[in-house]
Amino acid sequence: MALQTIFGVDIVKGSSRSREAPHYAVAILNGNVEKYSSVSRFKLLRLIKQYRPGILAVDSITELAENKKDLVSFLRRLPPEVKLVQVTGNEHQEPLTKLGRENGISFNPMVPEEEALAAACLASMGVGYIVSVFEDKTLIKVSRGRSPGRGGWSQNRYRRKVQGRVREKVREIEAKLKDRVYDLHITEGFGGYVNGTFIVNARRSELGIHSSREEDVQVTVTSVEKEAIEFIPLEKKKRDYIIVGVDPGTTTAVAILDLNGKLVEVSSSRVSSVPDIIEHISEMGRPVVIATDVVPPPAAVEKIKRTFNAVLFTPNERIPVEEKVRLARPLGYSNDHERDALAAAVKAFNAYKNKFAQIDKKTPSHLSGDVKALALEGKPVEVALDMLTAPPIAEKPKAPAQAETDVDGRLEELRAQLRRKDEQVEHLRAYVSDLKRELKHLELRLKSQERVIDRLKSKGLDEARKAREVAIRDGEISRLKKEVSGLKRRNAELQSNIDRLKDIRAMEFRGDKAPVKVIESLSRDAILECDRKFGIKAGDVIFIRDAGGGMEAASMLIERGVKALIKGTPMSHLAEEKFFKAGVPVLSREDVPLKFVDGYAVLDPGRLEAAMKRWKEEAADQERRSREERLLGIIDEYKARRAREYRRDGRTLQ
Structure with missing residues (x-):
């Protein structure tokens, strides 16, 4: 396993509060020791980005920044995996020389390089507090890389292009975050997005997404700032009391909270057996509550509970999915199994939260965890305090020959026990x-x-x-x-x-062109549509694109008194005969050429009159032939009737 690189830093000249640019002495531990006697802040940041240390150790954070705002600005410039550690303590600091003596480190406090090396060595030994100014959340903002400008012929096309690129980048980041819990706020624009903002429940170092700037779009990745600076012990306390939520199954998830409700760990695995889970929980602390989200509890949870002799917490009924999400979302999870385990742990903590708050009010902070553990076993708070604070009574060895004679000593012991009981009673009454x-x-x-x-x-x-x-x-x-x-x-x-x-x-008045109203087909609906748009009146010339209609449509046009019809396709014999009987000329498009303009047609009035004249002449000839045929039919019928009468009269005479 590779050694962790640690930077120790001490200020040489200037300060974060002065106008003079500060310089720093730097000691680097990475298996060997490297020292720099004086580097500028710019050079310090460049070294950090080059070596990417796990810890940046200082004896006071005021050497790096004057206030919280400057400190946050400095930490934003560091790689996300670097932890800033103040080795001299949290809000209450101790001298670096005292910490050095206590941990066997000797150095000359007048030499900045040696102070920097001492800070690095103390941090490597687990001395100090991590300076935490960011939440375990990350803000990712996607926006336009440049302004669309004041305008011009191509401004809309350019804006659509840029905002389309912003939308593509937002969707690309969404794909990378598909297994993460996040909120997304979008401002829509012309052809895409003006910007998109993600708030992801994960550290910046875990996402693999970095700030970038392209031609049309920029991405800014920053950690979410805490309201106040928090100091976290560099080396975790071993075997703290914990509340454990377990979701067993093909994929087993474990969520661990401390007795203050803070998340210690949440994890899941498809290959962990029950013994593996028990070993992992044991490494994390002393579980006092084992929680599950279902009723009755699974056998694996029962076994874990018996192993640690812990309190088993089960809800009154199965926890709904909506409530699980509400309980687990603030702490963050990666899958449904972790969500269920985390919801069970939070539900258990909420059940004991009021009791824990009462204990915190009544007990010293260093005894709080032990009192809570005893209270969960069913012991009253005052009894638990008495058990933890009462001095042990050393039993005096008794010789067998003196057992009956040491009555006074036994009596004094009983009186002492009685006094303690009286004190306990008074404590309980209070x-x-x-x-x-x-x-x-x-x-x-x-x-x-x-x-x-x-x-x-x-x-x-x-x-x-x-x-x-x-x-x-x-x-x-x-x-x-x-x-x-x-x-x-x-x-x-x-x-x-x-x-x-x-x-x-206007065309009708001019007389140079005659307008023709166009009907798509010889049907009732097409005639009504044309009438609605243009109005069909007596004397109109109508062009029918598809003349294959029936008698009803022909009757509608005859009733409106149209002057003539021009057919685009052959017309049925019955419809054409009906127009003929009504005296409405039916002309062919070849006889009368048309020119189409905006939904209607125009023709030469002279050509129309000539075609109508020819139709009328043909109609008159046809009518004359028809009369002749009818007359010849009458004559033939008369001759046949006379012949029949002649034959009948001849038979009668014989």
Whole structure:
């Protein structure tokens, strides 16, 4: 396993508060020792990015930054895996020389290189506190790489291109975060996104996504800042009391919280057996509660509970998925199994949270964990305190011959026990008095909360009524908008028809071209559509693209008194005969050439009159032939009838 690189830093001249640029002495531990007597802040940052140490150790963070804002700015410039460690303590610091003596490190405090080396050595021994200014959350912002500018002929096309690239980058990052828990806020724009902001429940070093800048889009990756600086012990305490949530199965997940509800670890594995899980939990601490999210608890959870002689926590009923997400989301998880284990642990902590808070009020901080563990076993707080604080009683060895004679010593021992019992009783009475006062306080608080709830209910009903009325009005507004939009479209269509009719009327007045109204087919619907758009009146010339229609459509045109019909395709015999009987000329498109303009056609009036004259002449000839045929038929019928009568008369005479 590779050794962890550690930087020790001490200021040489200047300071974070002065105008003079500070210089630092640097000691690097990475199997060997490297020293730099004086480097600038820029050179220090370059060395850190070159070596990428695990720890940057200082004796005081004020040597790096004057205030929290400057400290955050400095830490944002470091690689995400680097931990800043203040070796002299947290808010309450101890001299570096004292810590050196206690840990067997001797150095000259007047030489900055030796102070830097001492800080690095102390950090390597687990001395100091990690300076934490960032949450375990990361902010990723995707935005345009440059402004669209003041405008021009191609501004819209350019804006669409840039904002389309922003949308592509957002989707690319979404694909990389598909197994992470995150929130996404998007500002949409023309052709894509103006920007997109991710808040991911993970450290920046875990994501593998870095700040970048391209031609049209830029990505900024930063950690989310905490409200206050937090100091975390560099070396974790061993065997702390913990609450463990377990989700057994093909994939087993374990979530561990400390007794303050803070997340220690959440993990999952497909290859861990129950003994492996027990060993892992044992390494993490002393479990006092083993929790599960189902009822009844699985056999594996029961076995883990018996191994540690811990309290088993099960909910009254199976925890719904929505509640699991609500409980686990603030702490972060990678899959559903980790979510279930984490929800069980948080549910257990919430069940004991009030009791833990009471214990924190009544006990010293160094005894808090032990008292909580005893309280979970069922012991009253005062009894647990007495067990932890009472001095041990050394039993005096008794010789067998003196057992009956040492009555006074035994009596004194019993009296001491009685005094301790009396003290315990007094402690318990005081505890009962505290509980009664707290009960009264809670009753008053409950009444106050009930009044607040009543007010909120009343306010909520008013807001619900307003929201319902607003929704009704919004629906009506939406309906009216649709109606207005439809009327506008209809108005535009009618205006277009008016313009066409004006053109037709102008042609009629000029007489150079005759307008022809176009019907798509010889059908009732097509005739009505043309009538709606242009109006069909007596004396109109009609062109029918598809003339294969029936008698009903022919009757509709005859009733409207059209002057002539021009057929685009052959017409049925029945329809053409009906037009013939009504005296409406049916002309072929070859006889009358047409020119189409904006939904209607025009023709030469002279050609139309000539074609109609020919049709009328042909119709007159056909009518004459028809009359002759009818007359010849009458004559033939008369001759046949006379022949029949002659034959009948001849038979009668014989």
